[in-house]
Amino acid sequence: xxxxxxxxxxxxxxxxxxxxxxxxxxxxxxxxxxxxxxxxxxxxxxxxxxxxxxxxxxxxxxxxxxxxxxxxxxxxxxxxxxxxxxxxxxxxxxxxxxxxxxxxxxxxxxxxxxxxxxxxxxxxxxxxxxxxxxxxxxxxxxxxxxxxxxxxxxxxxxxxxxxxxxxxxxxxxxxxxxxxxxxxxxxxxxxxxxxxxxxxxxxxxx
Numbered sequence: 001x002x003x004x005x006x007x008x009x010x011x012x013x014x015x016x017x018x019x020x021x022x023x024x025x026x027x028x029x030x031x032x033x034x035x036x037x038x039x040x041x042x043x044x045x046x047x048x049x050x051x052x053x054x055x056x057x058x059x060x061x062x063x064x065x066x067x068x069x070x071x072x073x074x075x076x077x078x079x080x081x082x083x084x085x086x087x088x089x090x091x092x093x094x095x096x097x098x099x100x101x102x103x104x105x106x107x108x109x110x111x112x113x114x115x116x117x118x119x120x121x122x123x124x125x126x127x128x129x130x131x132x133x134x135x136x137x138x139x140x141x142x143x144x145x146x147x148x149x150x151x152x153x154x155x156x157x158x159x160x161x162x163x164x165x166x167x168x169x170x171x172x173x174x175x176x177x178x179x180x181x182x183x184x185x186x187x188x189x190x191x192x193x194x195x196x197x198x199x200x201x202x203x204x205x206x
Contacts, residue, residue, distance in 0.1 A: 127190045
């Protein structure tokens, strides 16, 4: 790869990442990004992260995950009741919980797609599995960190007197809706973008 091609690739990477980051920020501070009921939030913000991780790569996924995490952290300063409660209990744990799971989610989705696309000739299964893995990883990693850091908190015990009851309240509804939306919408978007980009490059679809 010559210098001109490398420069063009880096520029495209930055532009794509910047656009998806802007979409994340818009989603975060409009009703489009979160469906809130009571103290629980269902998020659709995994979608831009999944798209970036699959189309651009794991590095982009990790960076977009960080943007997602930062916007989630901002919500903890009075914009989200549950996040504000956690921030009042332990700010450090709240920061870690908002950032690390989302960064890992974006990075892992990119790696999952790369691994699957090597054995999936049609790429359809790769797009679908990688997309839904974003929602599932986000839920598992975030709630796992939540229970690890705040599982013994009296405030969290309002959802149940055992870890399993807490997980049942926090995961069941959220995971089903988020996974369903990301599976359908994420697969459709990434497949369409993959085909389009492949045609423009005159080669195999992403």
